Amino acid sequence: MAxxxxxxxxxxxxxxxxxxxxxxxGRAWDEFRPISIxxxxxxxxxxxxxxxxxxxxxxxxxxxxxxxxxxxTPNKGVLTTNAELIPLASPTFESGPPDENSVELxxxxxxxxxxxxxxxxxxxxxxxxKEVWILFTDIYVLDYDGNLFDAAFLGAMAALRSTxxxxxENGKGEDFPLPIRHSPISVTAVQIENSILVDPTLDEEKVxxxxxxxxxxxxxxxxxxxxxxxxxxxxxxxxxxxETSQRLGNDLRKxxx
Amino acid sequence: xxxxxxxxxxEIVLPGDLLDSGKLKAGxxxxxxxxxxxxxxxxxxxxxxxxxxxxxxxxxxxPAPGDSVIGKVIDIGPSNWLIDINxxxxxxxxxxxxxxxxxxxxxxxFMGVGDTLLAKILSVDETKRVQVTMKEQGLRKLxxxxxxxxxxxxxxxxxxxxxxxIQLIKGMTNTRIFVGQNGRIWLDGEIENIMFAIRAxxxxxxxxxxxxxxxxxxxxxxxxxxxxxxxxx
Amino acid sequence: MGGNSNVKLxxxxxxxxxxxxxxxxxPLKIEAGVLKRADGSAYVEFGKNKVLAAVYGPRECHPRHxxxxxxxIVQCKYNMIAFSVGDRKRPGPDRRSVEISxxxxxxxxxxxxxxxxxxxxxxxYIEVLQANAGTRCAGLTAxxxxxxDAGIPMKDLVPSVAVGKVNDQVVLDLQKEEDNFGQAxxxxxxxxxxxxxxxxxxxxxxxxxxxxxxxxxxxxxxETIYKAQxxxxxxxYAVENTEEEPEETSxxxxxxxx
Numbered sequence: 001m002a003x004x005x006x007x008x009x010x011x012x013x014x015x016x017x018x019x020x021x022x023x024x025x026g027r028a029w030d031e032f033r034p035i036s037i038x039x040x041x042x043x044x045x046x047x048x049x050x051x052x053x054x055x056x057x058x059x060x061x062x063x064x065x066x067x068x069x070x071x072x073t074p075n076k077g078v079l080t081t082n083a084e085l086i087p088l089a090s091p092t093f094e095s096g097p098p099d100e101n102s103v104e105l106x107x108x109x110x111x112x113x114x115x116x117x118x119x120x121x122x123x124x125x126x127x128x129x130k131e132v133w134i135l136f137t138d139i140y141v142l143d144y145d146g147n148l149f150d151a152a153f154l155g156a157m158a159a160l161r162s163t164x165x166x167x168x169e170n171g172k173g174e175d176f177p178l179p180i181r182h183s184p185i186s187v188t189a190v191q192i193e194n195s196i197l198v199d200p201t202l203d204e205e206k207v208x209x210x211x212x213x214x215x216x217x218x219x220x221x222x223x224x225x226x227x228x229x230x231x232x233x234x235x236x237x238x239x240x241x242x243e244t245s246q247r248l249g250n251d252l253r254k255x256x257x
Numbered sequence: 258x259x260x261x262x263x264x265x266x267x268e269i270v271l272p273g274d275l276l277d278s279g280k281l282k283a284g285x286x287x288x289x290x291x292x293x294x295x296x297x298x299x300x301x302x303x304x305x306x307x308x309x310x311x312x313x314x315x316x317x318x319x320p321a322p323g324d325s326v327i328g329k330v331i332d333i334g335p336s337n338w339l340i341d342i343n344x345x346x347x348x349x350x351x352x353x354x355x356x357x358x359x360x361x362x363x364x365x366x367f368m369g370v371g372d373t374l375l376a377k378i379l380s381v382d383e384t385k386r387v388q389v390t391m392k393e394q395g396l397r398k399l400x401x402x403x404x405x406x407x408x409x410x411x412x413x414x415x416x417x418x419x420x421x422x423i424q425l426i427k428g429m430t431n432t433r434i435f436v437g438q439n440g441r442i443w444l445d446g447e448i449e450n451i452m453f454a455i456r457a458x459x460x461x462x463x464x465x466x467x468x469x470x471x472x473x474x475x476x477x478x479x480x481x482x483x484x485x486x487x488x489x490x
Numbered sequence: 491m492g493g494n495s496n497v498k499l500x501x502x503x504x505x506x507x508x509x510x511x512x513x514x515x516x517p518l519k520i521e522a523g524v525l526k527r528a529d530g531s532a533y534v535e536f537g538k539n540k541v542l543a544a545v546y547g548p549r550e551c552h553p554r555h556x557x558x559x560x561x562x563i564v565q566c567k568y569n570m571i572a573f574s575v576g577d578r579k580r581p582g583p584d585r586r587s588v589e590i591s592x593x594x595x596x597x598x599x600x601x602x603x604x605x606x607x608x609x610x611x612x613x614x615y616i617e618v619l620q621a622n623a624g625t626r627c628a629g630l631t632a633x634x635x636x637x638x639d640a641g642i643p644m645k646d647l648v649p650s651v652a653v654g655k656v657n658d659q660v661v662l663d664l665q666k667e668e669d670n671f672g673q674a675x676x677x678x679x680x681x682x683x684x685x686x687x688x689x690x691x692x693x694x695x696x697x698x699x700x701x702x703x704x705x706x707x708x709x710x711x712x713e714t715i716y717k718a719q720x721x722x723x724x725x726x727y728a729v730e731n732t733e734e735e736p737e738e739t740s741x742x743x744x745x746x747x748x
Contacts, residue, residue: 005341007329009443016448026452042620043538045573050367055526059619061573082572086580088544088615090527095567097582129546138572138581141526142542211407269727271720272601272638273646273683288603288645290684296605297725316641317529317548345548345610349554377682384559384608410641463717466727 005064007208017027018195025054025201030244032199036152037255039162047163047178051155054201057143061157062178065137066126066170067134068118069218077124077132081110083139083152104228108186109139109153112215116184118162122181126172133165135178144219146202149213149226153186154156157256161178183224185252186247189234196240198248212238218253265343267466268316270296274308292445300410318344318409318439320387323377325396327404327437328389330370332388334360340376343370344441346387350376354390356397373399373443375435400432402445405455407462409440414465422461422471428477430454497671506538512661513652515711518691520631520722522639532722533630537665538622540574543632545640548610562607566595567615568629574621584690590626597650597679597688603643612642622671624652627677630689637717638724648688649715650679653704658684660700662707676704682716689747 018026033054045061049204052058069076081107085093096105113119119149124133137159139152163178190200190208197204205211209231215224222242227233233241269452270276274296276287283289286298289309292403296302300311320326320342330349332339336359340348352359357367368374375396379388391397407415415436418421427434432454434445442458464470500506510516525531533542551666553735556565568590583591590670596612614636616629627650634648651691654664655674664672674694678689696704 005329005331005371007373007404009373009399009402009404011371012401013451020448042540044571044620046575048573056615057525059571061571063573063578082581084571085615086569086615087546087567088525088528088531088542088617091546091549136572138578140571142617143527145526238586239698244327269724271647271723272644272648273681286643288643290645295645299638299641299727313641315530315639316643345550345607347550 004206006203010203011207014203015193017161018192018197021195024203025198027199029196030198030248031127031199031249032150032252035154035252035255037158039158042120043160046166047159047161049155049158051151051158053147053154054197055143055145055153056147056151058142058148058151058155059140059142060152060159061140063136064139064163064166065134065136066131066172069125069129075120075125075130075132076121077119079110079114079119079121079135080135081106081113081137081139083109083141085141085144088108089141093144095140103185103244104137105148105152107174108149108213108224108226109156111226112153112184112186113137113156116182116215116217118180118182118184118225120179120181124165125126143204146200146205146213147188149188150186150199153184154256155254157183157185158224161256164213182217183253184187184215184217185239185245185247185256186213187252188213189241190229191237191243194237196237196243196244210233211219212241214242216242216249218250220246220249224245224253265296265427266432268302269300269337270302270311270465271296271299276311277304277431281307281309284308286311286313295363306309315408315410318342319385320348320378320381320439322378322380324438325377325390326378326439327378327435327443328374328439328443330368330374333364333368334369335364336427338364338368340389342376342378342387342389343409343441344387346385348376348378348387348389350389350391354379354388355393356391362455368398374403375399376438394413397450399443402443403451404457405442405444407440407442407458409438411437411465412438412440414470415442422474425453425471425475426457426478429475429482430457450482451476456481492616497667499636499668499671501598504659506656506661507638508665511635512659513707513711515714516665517664517684518715519557520635520718522722523724528636528640529710530638530642532632532637532639534628535572536624536628536631537663538620539618539619539625539628540627541625541632542619543629543636544635545612545616545633545642547640548607548642549613551609556611559610560608561604562602562610562612564595564599564602564604564612564614566633567591567654567680568594568616568626570618570621570625571587587721591693592631593689594626594630594633597648598633598637600644601634601644601648601681602637602685603645606643612637615719616717621666623664625665626650626689627652627679629678630679631715632720635722636701638723643732646681646683647716648679648681649712649719650677650689650709651715652677653708655694655696655700655704660703660707660715662711674700676701678708678712680708680712682709682713719747
């Protein structure tokens with residue numbers, strides 16, 4: 001209870017600053033917090049990355065095994081994305097099976113990976129109808145200070161791009177890098193009293209009326225979108241956020257290399 | 258541990274460190290085993306009179322009667338409010354302990370969930386059940402301004418010797434600042450000045466153990482405030 | 491425990507497959523205070539183990555019915571993340587994690603001064619990010635540092651290490667292959683100063699003499715780990731000389747100024 005109630009004074013302070021076009025940490029409305037991306041954190045994963053966006057800290061790992069394809073896609077590898085809001089990351093996260101927030105996070109990241117077709121799934125076919133590569137992306141939030149969508153997606157991108165398919169140990173030939181064709185990037189913004197703020201901190205998220213995550217590819221095309229929270233966005237605001245996501249997406253893309 | 262000059266260095270101790278094996282008596286933050294006094298907490302070793310104690314460097318605020326605290330309403334009942342005082346123990350505030358006349362069931366009209374208030378710890382029993390009051394002079398609901406939280410163990414540093422540090426910040430930023438014993442701080446003034454004061458307090462929190470802290474804070478404030486401060490104090 | 495003496499894990503010169511001698515610990519690195527939201531935290535790298543521990547509390551006890559009116563309860567949850575092991579582990583607690591959580595909670599309850607915080611819970615979370623045998627030992631070692639970092643009063647820090655038997659020899663700090671193909675595994679946690687054992691498990695086959703030998707190997711190792719725990723905390727809270735001593739007693743009511 002006490003863990004998630006925000007004081008009215010803090011809320012008012014955010015609004016007062018916004019009225020002057022400012023944010024609590026001094027950032028511009030379309031500025032990201034400092035981002036750090038470190039790949040190859042894990043020796044047991046086929047690919048991994050640890051991403052920090054401000055104080056938000058996310059660890060992502062990719063594991064691959066050989067398995068059966070789905071019946072309707074007999075010549076394609078299988079993708080699964082899972083996210084965990086583990087209790088060590090925040091006093092508000094509880095132990096137990098993934099709650100609706102974990103599930104939403106996982107599914108939005110999954111959409112960005114899947115709909116962008118960034119991974120050449122046909123290249124992950126070993127023997128049609130019999131054997132394909134199964135790819136698991138597991139996202140763990142370690143420290144929560146807002147904007148899990150972007151931190152998690154950046155982590156997933158970095159982890160996937162550094163993934164080496166473990167063909168050798170599975171008796172399927174030589175290891176090879178996971179074939180990546182596109183670089184989708186997600187950018188999340190919130191609407192607070194009709195101001196748009198990119199990369200919200202936890203406090204900004206608590207005060208936000210609506211949230212929109214937009215995932216674009218290197219051509220600026222849309223690959224995934226998710227509107228969240230219980231408020232509304234005008235079409236104009238949606239347009240502004242999309243345009244900002246394209247612009248900032250290009251900058252973020254350079255961080256992944 | 259830094260022991261270049263034993264009389265000047267403040268010694269960090271860890272749980273299990275031997276503090277004294279003879280003459281000193283055990284104060285807060287320590288425990289006794291086989292006639293010896295050991296540190297029970299991460300903190301600074303301190304000897305006063307013939308007691309040895311440990312000043313904690315972290316941990317949760319544990320309320321003590323008489324403490325002034327800044328609380329947040331987290332729940333309301335018909336004849337009381339439940340106040341979060343940034344401690345493992347929330348504190349009920351009864352309608353008899355507020356400066357207003359509140360009819361049964363009318364509590365939400367005076368303070369709602371999310372409201373901030375200045376209160377005092379009335380009592381703490383053996384099971385650590387806490388009672389707070391707003392009935393003293395100066396205690397009230399707070400509005401406007403901004404709230405920040407620091408570790409309660411840094412409160413003495415933020416206040417400074419005889420209040421010198423907090424007066425420095427208040428004077429140079431022209432803000433009103435209330436520092437609760439529980440590590441919550443309320444600031445009010447012009448928005449720019451509030452931001453400077455917050456930053457100054459963060460500097461103290463991050464550098465609480467270093468030397469020349471007052472100068473660091475003063476330098477920062479001088480560099481950001483444009484108003485001339487009166488050479489008071 | 492494979493118990494398979496056929497797999498040669500120690501050569502004729504007494505050198506193990508990772509180059510260590512029988513009484514050598516793997517490289518150990520400990521950092522305190524690595525997370526922002528948690529009240530206390532620690533990160534441990536012990537050989538190829540990577541373990542993160544965080545503490546929240548003392549805080550209101552959930553679930554309510556577990557509250558103890560006389561003291562705090564220590565609830566530890568140990569978990570291995572999906573990609574911490576070679577074959578991906580399905581997320582969620584398994585019986586092994588439940589057991590390990592229990593024994594670590596019990597070890598920590600002994601050292602924490604729980605009577606100071608009636609009716610609360612001290613929640614400890616251990617996440618194994620990468621595993622290579624001895625994760626419960628690394629976890630308890632990290633949890634201990636995280637508790638101190640959180641300012642929780644305790645008797646002492648608790649180091650933990652596993653000793654085992656491989657190719658009929660007692661060896662210190664098993665790594666993964668040794669654990670898989672070895673003949674005994676004995677994780678132990680002990681307060682060096684008092685010799686109190688707070689955690690101990692054993693599986694496999696040890697004669698009494700071998701057990702005594704295992705303890706002989708464990709003791710200096712635990713001292714080394716204990717020093718590393720202290721060092722991590724001291725580094726984090728390093729103090730410089732300061733001439734400005736504020737009054738250390740809790741400041742009087744008038745600091746609430748206006």
